[in-house]
Amino acid sequence: MLLVGTVQSIWRYPVKSLAAAALDEITIAQDGIPGDRAQALIVRDGHARFGKPYRGKENNLLHTTGDPERAKVIAAKRGVTVDAQSQHPHYFDCAPISLIVDRWLNAASELVGYELEPLRFRPNIFVRAAEHFDLDETSLVGTRLGVGGAVLRVREPIERCVTTTYDVRTGEADPSVLRAITEHRAACLGIYCDVDLSGRIAIGSTVSRQ
Numbered sequence: 001m002l003l004v005g006t007v008q009s010i011w012r013y014p015v016k017s018l019a020a021a022a023l024d025e026i027t028i029a030q031d032g033i034p035g036d037r038a039q040a041l042i043v044r045d046g047h048a049r050f051g052k053p054y055r056g057k058e059n060n061l062l063h064t065t066g067d068p069e070r071a072k073v074i075a076a077k078r079g080v081t082v083d084a085q086s087q088h089p090h091y092f093d094c095a096p097i098s099l100i101v102d103r104w105l106n107a108a109s110e111l112v113g114y115e116l117e118p119l120r121f122r123p124n125i126f127v128r129a130a131e132h133f134d135l136d137e138t139s140l141v142g143t144r145l146g147v148g149g150a151v152l153r154v155r156e157p158i159e160r161c162v163t164t165t166y167d168v169r170t171g172e173a174d175p176s177v178l179r180a181i182t183e184h185r186a187a188c189l190g191i192y193c194d195v196d197l198s199g200r201i202a203i204g205s206t207v208s209r210q
Contacts (some may be wrong), residue, residue, distance in 0.1 A: 001146075001208050001210055002092075002133070002135075002208060002209040003130040003132075003133065003134055003206070003207075003208050003210055004101065004127060004129065004130060004133050004135075004145065004207040004208055005101060005102075005128045005130045005207050006127065006128050006130075006183035006204055006205065006207060007124075007125060007127060007128075007147065007148065007201060007202065007204060007205040008102065008126050008128040008203070009022065009118065009125075009126040009203070010022070010023040010024070010025070010026060010033075010034050010124065010125055010126075010201065010202075010203065011023065011119070011122075011123065011125075012026070012034075012035055012036045012040060012124070013036055013037050013122065014035055014036070014037075014039060014066065015037070015039045015040065015066070015068050015071070015084060016037045016039065016040040016041070016053055016055065017039075017040070017041065017053070017054070017055045017056045017062045017063065018041075018062055018063065018065060018066050018068065018071055019063060019064065019065055019066035019162075019168070019210070020066070020119055020122070021066065023181075024202060024203055025199070025200060025201065025202035025203065026029040026201060026202075027149075027150075027159065027198065027199065027200045027201075028097065028105075028152075028195055028198055028199060028201060029195070029198050030096075030149075030195050030198055031096050031195070032092070032096030032097055032124070033035040033096075033097070033124055033129045036096075036124065037092055038086055038087075039068070039084045039085060039086050039087075040053035040054075040067065040084070040085060040087065041053060041054040041062075041072070041075065041082040041084055041085075042054070042082060042083055042084075042085045043070055043080060043081070043082055044079040044081045044082060044083060045080070045081040046078075046079040046081055047079075047080045047196040054075055054080060054082045055163075056162075056163035057103040057161060057162055057163055058080075059074060059075060059078060060118070060163075060166045060172075060173055061164060061171040062074060062075075063119075063163070063168050063171065064168065064169060064170065064171050065179070068084040071086075071121060072086055074207045075166065076093060077189070080163045083124065083191075084140075085110035090210050094156075094158075094192050095155050095156075095192035095193055096191070096193070096194060096195055097124050097125065097152055097193040097194070097195065098122065098123045098124050098125070098158060098190055098191070098192055098193070099123055099124065099125040099126075099127060099145075099147075099152070099190060099191050099193055100118055100121055100123040100125075100127065100189065100191075101127045101129050101133070102118075102126065102127065102128050102129055102189040103133065103134070103191065103203065104136070104137065104189055105121070105130045105189070107117055107136075107185070108177075108180065108181055108185065109184055111173070111181070111184055111185075112176050112177055112180050116177065117168060119168045120164055120166070120167070120168055120177070121158075121160070121164055121189055121190055122163075123125055123190055125147065125207075126199070127207050132142055137188055137189075137190065138157055138188075139195055140154045140191060140209065141154050141155070141156055141157070141191075142154060143209050143210070144196060144209070145193065145207060145208065145209055145210070146198060146206070146207070146208045146209075147170050147199075147201050147205060147206075147207050148200055148201035148206070149197075149199025149201065149203060150195065150196075150197055150198060150199035150200070150201055150207030151196040151197035151199070151210070152193035152194065152195060152196065153193060153194045153195075153196045154191050154193050155191070155192045155193060155194055156192050157181075157186075157188035157189075157190070157191055157192075158188060158189060158190040158191060158192055159187050159188050160181055160182075160187055160188065160189055161178070161180060162178060163207055164177050164178050164181065164189075165177045165178050
């Protein structure tokens with residue numbers, strides 16, 4: 001067993017592409033964190049993605065609010081009509097859980113020359129690495145991670161898109177973020193995970209490779 005680190009932050013995103021809600025503890029279910037991306041803003045008019053989620057890729061300001069009503073106003077300013085809609089299974093991009101280790105984020109920060117906030121990459125779980133942990137994302141693919149009382153299976157590294165260039169507070173774009181990750185990290189930062197075993201996790205929970 002290899003100690004990866006400890007859970008530093010847990011986030012749920014109630015509405016896909018909108019701001020995160022911080023959690024102190026949660027029981028991870030087979031389909032991820034309850035309430036995570038349970039809703040999305042569905043395009044009804046004014047955009048080519050009719051009937052599909054309106055995302056950060058389409059509007060750099062969505063991440064600046066967690067309020068669906070405010071997000072509707074943000075969309076309307078660009079001539080797009082949306083409404084919040086629930087769906088099960090949830091509106092995940094690929095897998096139920098996303099996880100980032102701080103050392104991976106620190107490496108990206110060094111590439112761009114300033115500290116990148118983890119929420120720019122929208123993880124569910126942010127891990128403070130153990131002293132001797134030095135594996136990259138690819139090295140963990142296919143392995144199982146014990147996170148508190150839950151067990152996750154690493155599916156794949158997360159390939160990043162333009163949304164990582166947006167400041168989560170202002171929406172201001174910095175193209176150098178994605179350019180650096182693409183050139184030096186094969187466009188990947190963080191890992192997607194499936195849930196092998198449901199269980200409780202909390203701030204400070206141990207994360208280990210089994």
